[in-house]
Each structure stands twice: as C-alpha cells, then as structure tokens.
Amino acid sequence: TALGDLLGVYEASRSVHSCMAGPAPGGGGLALLIPPAVEAPFIRREGLFHHLQQALSIDPAFCGHPDAQALLASVQRGRALAAGSEGVVPGKAWQGRPGLSTLFGSVPVSDGIDPALLDRLEGLVQQAARGFTPTGHARVDEKMDSLLGVLRTSPAWKAPDSTYFTVLLEYFLRFLHDRFDGQADLYGDRTAYLGPAPNKSDGSAGMWPEKAVQDDIHQHLSGLMTPGTIQREIIDVASGRTDVTYTPEPGRRLVIEVKRRKTKAERNAVERDYLAQAANYTVTGPPFGILLVGDHSSHAAGYSDFDDRVWITRYARSTTEVPRLIVVGVLPIGRPTPSALRMPTS
Incomplete structure (x- = not known):
C-alpha cells in the first residue's frame, strides 16, 4: 500500500500534459496525462516483485506458467539468503546518514563497520554535495549556500x-x-580596531586606519591557506595595487579589496563608491571578487546583523562582458560595547 501510494504521488507530480493526445473523451478540454517510468531501483524492484506475486495469485495467464513459477522461486531464494546473512542488513548502516543512503541505500553492509568512519564519510559526502565544509554555524552555512547559488549562475x-x-x-x-x-x-x-579608536594627540576623536582591517584579514587568511598563496599590496594589477591577493597557482588570482568608510555604509553607497574598483581587479582573472568595507560610522544605536551585512552583486561595464560577481561584506569597526548603545532619537 505504501509503495502504491508513493507511486501515485510520484506519477501525479512528474506527469506532463500531452499536446499530441488531444482532448479527453467526453469533452472538457482536459489533456491526457502521460505517467513517466519510475527510475528508483528500490521502487522498481519491490513493485515488480509485488506484481509477480499478484499475477501468480489471480491472473490465469500466469498462475500455471512454469517460467513465472521458476522466477518467483528464484527471487524468494535470493531474498531468503539476504535476510539470513548474519550481520548484513540492506540499508541499516545508512540510517541517519542521508548522504550515504542516497548513494548506497540498497547495498547490503555489515554492521561491523566503525560508526565513526561512516559518520566521517557522511560528512565528506555532504561537503561534496554542498561544495564547502559546513562550519556548524547555521547563519554562516545558510549565507554560504545562498551566495553559492548566485555564483553558480555565472557561465x-x-x-x-x-x-x-x-x-x-x-x-x-x-x-x-x-x-x-x-x-x-x-x-x-x-x-583593537573593532572597538573605539584612541584619541588624537590634540584630544579629538581618532579613527582607525584602513590598514588595521587589511592586517587582520591578511593574517587570518595566511594562517588558513597554503603558505605563500596570500599576499598583500601587489602592484600592477589592473593598473593598481591590490589589498589582499590569493594566488592558489600561477596564473590564477583572486582579490579582496579592503576599504574603510567614515559615513554609514548603506548598500547603495558602498556599491556606488567601491564596486567599480573591486570589479576592475578581476579584468585579467576570474570574474569573481570580494569587497570588505570597514564601517567606521557612528554605531551608537547599534548596527544590522551579519546576514544583512553580506551580499553579492553583479557588475558589467559592457553588454558583452561576463558580469563580475562581487561578494560584499561590511564589518562594523570602532564600535562601542553593547552596554554603551542607546535608542535612536525619534
């Protein structure tokens, strides 16, 4: 019954209207539905076995047919041997591991396999499917998924x-x-640039330099990437000097442009003032880049959240150019502690 119900849902959701069949008998303009072939091996195997049993029970054309009887006996012997194999249950090892289940769900596996190894394999399968290693932070992983969804649209x-x-x-x-x-x-x-800047020598309010943000992102990436692949202040790139450059192999270059902004870093202002420069560094490489903006405006009323401060935008200078896809991240800097925040005046 479950297989029949599942098949019915499958056929209803995957059927297509036939333009060739014409209206259904009796009028009404309803086109005939064409059910597709079921591709899932499990449903096909179990469905055929069910049909064979039913045919041998109620269909006169099959009841006394020696080939049908021999087929049923052979299938039953195979199923009995599989069920009687000690410690081997098809699909049991994949329970709770959707990635492995998708790949090997119908393959018998011994219970003796180390669960830790299976969990590691499950993580690798999911990582390959998603295209990155999940961080464990739901907001970061969701943002990564959404950005990759846009990047994959690029030719x-x-x-x-x-x-x-x-x-x-x-x-x-x-x-x-x-x-x-x-x-x-x-x-x-x-x-230190994340907090209030020290005052100037004359006692006026100080400002963190752009270099503080550059130094931090450079050190962060240098400790994670292959040694020597992260550089800064590379000259003669699109007639300029890049802030942070990732060169995973000769001839392949990806650039992070870093800016510090004294006024509020709203999306339209950031793109207007910095997007063209960030995109220009991609003219001789892949059409993908990153723009990091240190928002040094007043944060007395707080600032918007991580998800709101990261987005991706397209930029093309001509109708024939492959659009540059620039990931923009705005990081609040020079910010007060939460206890010093106040409600904005109405």
Whole structure:
C-alpha cells in the first residue's frame, strides 16, 4: 500500500500534459496525462516483485506458467539468503546518514563497520554535495549556500576557479562572523580596531586606519591557506595595487579589496563608491571578487546583523562582458560595547 501510494504521488507530480493526445473523451478540454517510468531501483524492484506475486495469485495467464513459477522461486531464494546473512542488513548502516543512503541505500553492509568512519564519510559526502565544509554555524552555512547559488549562475563558474573561490569565500565568511562576535581585545592589538579608536594627540576623536582591517584579514587568511598563496599590496594589477591577493597557482588570482568608510555604509553607497574598483581587479582573472568595507560610522544605536551585512552583486561595464560577481561584506569597526548603545532619537 505504501509503495502504491508513493507511486501515485510520484506519477501525479512528474506527469506532463500531452499536446499530441488531444482532448479527453467526453469533452472538457482536459489533456491526457502521460505517467513517466519510475527510475528508483528500490521502487522498481519491490513493485515488480509485488506484481509477480499478484499475477501468480489471480491472473490465469500466469498462475500455471512454469517460467513465472521458476522466477518467483528464484527471487524468494535470493531474498531468503539476504535476510539470513548474519550481520548484513540492506540499508541499516545508512540510517541517519542521508548522504550515504542516497548513494548506497540498497547495498547490503555489515554492521561491523566503525560508526565513526561512516559518520566521517557522511560528512565528506555532504561537503561534496554542498561544495564547502559546513562550519556548524547555521547563519554562516545558510549565507554560504545562498551566495553559492548566485555564483553558480555565472557561465564562468567552472573548476578550478570555482573551487578556489569557494575556499576563499568560506574563510572570508568565517572571518566576518567571528569579528561580528569578537570584542576589541579578541586578539590583542590585532583586533583593537573593532572597538573605539584612541584619541588624537590634540584630544579629538581618532579613527582607525584602513590598514588595521587589511592586517587582520591578511593574517587570518595566511594562517588558513597554503603558505605563500596570500599576499598583500601587489602592484600592477589592473593598473593598481591590490589589498589582499590569493594566488592558489600561477596564473590564477583572486582579490579582496579592503576599504574603510567614515559615513554609514548603506548598500547603495558602498556599491556606488567601491564596486567599480573591486570589479576592475578581476579584468585579467576570474570574474569573481570580494569587497570588505570597514564601517567606521557612528554605531551608537547599534548596527544590522551579519546576514544583512553580506551580499553579492553583479557588475558589467559592457553588454558583452561576463558580469563580475562581487561578494560584499561590511564589518562594523570602532564600535562601542553593547552596554554603551542607546535608542535612536525619534
């Protein structure tokens, strides 16, 4: 009954209207439905076995047929042997492991396999399916999924460029998420720019330089990427000098442009002022880049959340150019502690 119900749902959801069949008998303009072939091996196997049993029970054309009887006996012997195999149950090892179940759900597996190994394999399968290693932070993983969904629409999203940029994007998002949570003393002087800047010598309010943000993202990536692949201040790139450059192999270059903004870093203002420069660094490489903006405006009323401060935008300078896809991340810097925030005046 369950198989029949599942098959009915499958046929109803996957059937297509026939333009060739014409109206159904009796009028009404309803086209005939064409049910597709069921591709799932499990449903096909169990369905055929069920039909064979039914045919041998009620269909006169099959009841006394020697080939049908021999087929049933052979199938029953095979099922009995499989059921009687000690410690081997088809699909049991895949329970709770959807990735492995999709690949090997109908394959008998011994219960003696180390569950830790199966869990590791499940993680690798899910990682391959998603294209990145889940961080365990739901917001980061959801944002990564949504950005990759946009990146995959580019005709240039092909390996190895797509693989390299995915790795860079993953570590960039982890950096942003960590710094959104981090206090100014998280890593000592390295992350001091997250908090209030020291006053100038004349007593006026100070400002953190752009270099503070550059230094932090550079050190963060240098400790994660292959040694020597992360550089900064590379000259003669699109007639300029890049802030942070990832060169996973000769001839392949991905760039992170870093900016510090004194006024509120709203989306339209960020794109208007910095997007063209960030995109220009991609003119001789893959059409993918990252723009990191340190928002040094007043945060007295707080600032929007991590998800709101990361987005992806397209930029093309001509109708024939493959659009540049630039991931933008805005990081609040020079911010007060939560206890010092106040409600905005109405």
